[in-house]
Amino acid sequence: MQTICEFDRLIPGRGVAALLGDGTQVAVFRLFDDSLFAVANRDPFMHANVISRGLVGDRGGEPVVVSPLLKQAFSLKTGVCLDDESVALEVFAVEVLGGEVRVGVRAEAEASA
Amino acid sequence: MSKLVVIGDGMVGRRFLEAVTQRDPSWDVTVLAEEPRPAYDRVRLSAFFDGVSAEELSLASDLPGVDVRLGEPAVAVDREARTVRSSAGDYAYDKLVFATGSYAFVPPMEGADLEGVFVYRTVEDLESIKAHASGRRHGVVIGGGLLGLEAANALKLLGLETQIVEFAPWLMARQLDEAGGGILKQHIEKLGIGVDCSTGGTRISAVDGRLLMDTNREGVSYETDLIVFAAGVRPRDQLARECGIAVGERGGITTDLACQTSDPDVYAIGEVAAMEGVCYGLVAPGYAMAEVVADRLAGGEATFPGADMSTKLKLLGVDVAQFGAFDGPLATTYLDPVHGSYAKLVLSDDATTLLGGMLVGDAEAYPLLRASVGGKVPAKLADLLGGGEVEGTLPDAAQVCSCNAVTKGDIMGAIHDEGCVDVPSLKACTKAGTSCGSCVPMLKQLLAEGGVEVSKSVCEHFTQSRAELFDIVKVTGITTFSELIARHGTGSGCDLCKPAVASILASLSNGHILEGEQAALQDTNDHFLANMQRNGTYSVVPRIPGGEITPDKLIVIGQVAKEFDLYTKITGGQRIDMFGARVEDLPKIWRKLVDAGFESGHAYGKALRTVKSCVGTDWCRYGVQDSVKMAIDLELRYRGLRSPHKLKSAVSGCARECAEARGKDFGVIATEHGWNLYVGGNGGFTPRHADLLMSDVDSETLVRTIDRFLMFYISTADRLQRTSKWVEALEGGIDYLREVIVDDKLGICGELDALMAKHVENYADEWKGVIDDPEKLQRFVSFVNAPEAPDPSIEFETVRGQKFPAGTTARSHTQPVLLGTPERK
């Protein structure tokens, strides 16, 4: 897991992008209820790193982020694209520790837990 | 398992396969297909020249139990042994279906096999025509029927000077009478395509790399680069002939009304069938045959229901339609050579029943007429003949979609019982509108007739329309999204309702759009106050009111673009876009622009974009009012105004209208005595000219009326509804609008004026608000944990001396254009 910023830096209802050590880009979102989600930042349709700048909300109760380019919705929980289920964003582990937000690859986080 | 072999994977063969597998999936089916690709939509073949790819035309579907052997033509049938031999092997059958279609007929003529001579039937034909046309100048189409006109259209699209040569005395002689053919010719010639009727080619020879075609007419020959034969089709009955199956006198495999041939185990469908001696050259009768045989193979008793040979096409922008009988006991005609339209209706001798007819130049009445054939004349003759949209109701038995034999009753059933609410769901449910598409306008009318109202609720989180939410916000004074959704909606919102509410809050002047909770509502573009482009970079568009700019400011734009390496382009809105800005550079760029006196141009927002102007009285010898000054004043008054959709405007200094004001949401045109105000125009997908709201008014009245127009629109329009659609949707239209905002019929003008006054008073530049606020500036980074690092995945390449997102320019499919080259001495 890697620290990316202070929790207070995140605006409720918006996302930020973080650059991991290996060059991976992760989009991290803080929702209005202060829950956190992290998914890959790369839009699988247009291949630009912009997911962090999408709007969040819900579709039928499922928390989603909507790509700012062509507006496909992705589940924040599973990364699956609700408009084309053959496409998904990688989901990352995210947590708050001592007021700081940390993200990491799922498998890694589970192994260390 | 019983074995079924189908020869031919064309439109009808494919429809047959779908029908068979649906009715009786137990058949073991083999399809022998000569073409290298699975069935495609031959009817729409010409769309290939509009850039539609062969893949997009495909009708291929995955069918269980069906083995399609592409590129493997059948070469012989042994009826004794019940086998079909293909180029690759033998296949046993219990039942055999011929769906081999037709081939293009080429009249026996010397030179018809020369290079540069083509037919028009398959994707491969079109590919070779395209390849040959490249770099050449002139083409001849032999045949002036449906197919010939399509081919001529294609050659014109390929940039060739085009000549049609038709043997019959007029165009489309099988569908039209002489008067109709004459009007059609007038249209086609106006488009620059030559038409010679009563002319037949006799010989083609190659001369100096070009082709020369002689004709039956003394002294008439054509020198050309390319010849396309579209002189009719002939059934592909060769295989059937060779194995002793009966064929018709004029070709085609003879069948009865059950599509059975002289061998009871062999069927023929589609263009190759001569049903009771008649070959049908359209897809709809072929589809009906496919259904008949599928039913028979499943043990049914279906017979061919008869064919509707109606046609409608729009070629080179000319509507031509023919339906039902071509001529009859009583015919009325209407000819308007001035507007180039012709209509003919054929009636029963007691003038009660519509038997058929034709329309040229204006075919608006076609869906209604075609569906009424065999029934009562559906409206007043004068209305039907005179052109334009006609109102009338159809009986339930009327066929709406003839390609797929769907009646009005079927459609109404789908609306009421299956819950279809729009054209896509009707298509899925009934198949209507899925082939040629000419009945789609009719489907829309029937939806309205069936009482389907399009839901106006904003999204799944708010049942209210945008206008209702606007009222709620205005009346309750709610200033945050969370309060609004908690009190009046459900869930946590989405990409539809959040920006809509953000816009409402902004229209009602609630401070900076990135302040507090509002920041979380804004669409990406509003959030970064810039338009996101395809590679994740942004564009920068400073406001240039009225398109007037000083040389000093121009220089600043140039310097900024140079320093930050931005692509620059002059827009249609008389200002300058700079593209390719990285998110972390936006504040630095805007710092320089703001310091030089620029403001945000709101190119990213659903807001006022620009007010274009012509050069006006100051310079132009025609000008009657100062259009530039007025445009600048209007742009500065309404800058930053958030609205349901973008707003555009223009001011012209005289009736010559150089600023194209009538294509705008609100357009102003100067008169000798003042100004004319037009509203509800737009360019875009469906262009519409603005309507005249007031004429000859002074500047003060003009501005007051625009104030009210805008605020009334902002208060009552739907989400993403532009002013044109909004005006059209107002009950009473432009006259009602005038009553409300000029005569104050609803007594709301005072309130509208106050709303606009508040906007004007509270306006502040959004970009200045950001660069002066360190908290907001923090957001303009690519990475929260590496504020200085640019996104390493963004790459550019250089084209025409400027930068472009890497990889995009190569993606364009456009053909090169020959450029004018300055003479070199």
Ligand SMILES: Cc1cc2nc3c(=O)[nH]c(=O)nc-3n(C[C@H](O)[C@H](O)[C@H](O)COP(=O)(O)OP(=O)(O)OC[C@H]3O[C@@H](n4cnc5c(N)ncnc54)[C@H](O)[C@@H]3O)c2cc1C
């Ligand atoms: C440019 C163009 C525009 C048209 N526009 C319209 C229109 O607007 N409206 C309309 O109703 N109709 C239109 N038509 C006609 C319509 O396309 C045909 O009526 C329809 O395609 C007939 O279907 P089919 O399956 O009988 O024949 P096809 O679609 O021609 O299919 C026959 C298939 O059988 C294959 N085949 C032949 N012999 C063998 C063999 N021995 N072994 C294996 N395979 C074989 C052929 O290669 C072909 O793929 C148009 C046609 C063209 C060319």
Ligand code: HEM
């Ligand atoms: C001396 C007289 C004229 C001057 C100085 C003049 C000036 C201009 C200018 C500067 C433009 C460019 C506007 C832009 O870039 O958006 C323009 C466009 C235009 N002018 Fe004129 N014009 C004159 C006469 C006319 C006349 C007589 C007509 C019509 C009869 C006309 C029709 C148009 C049209 C339709 C456009 C828009 C074309 C486009 O945007 O491509 N103009 N004119």
Ligand code: SF4
């Ligand atoms: S609209 Fe009239 S005044 Fe304006 S530039 Fe054109 S001709 Fe001149």
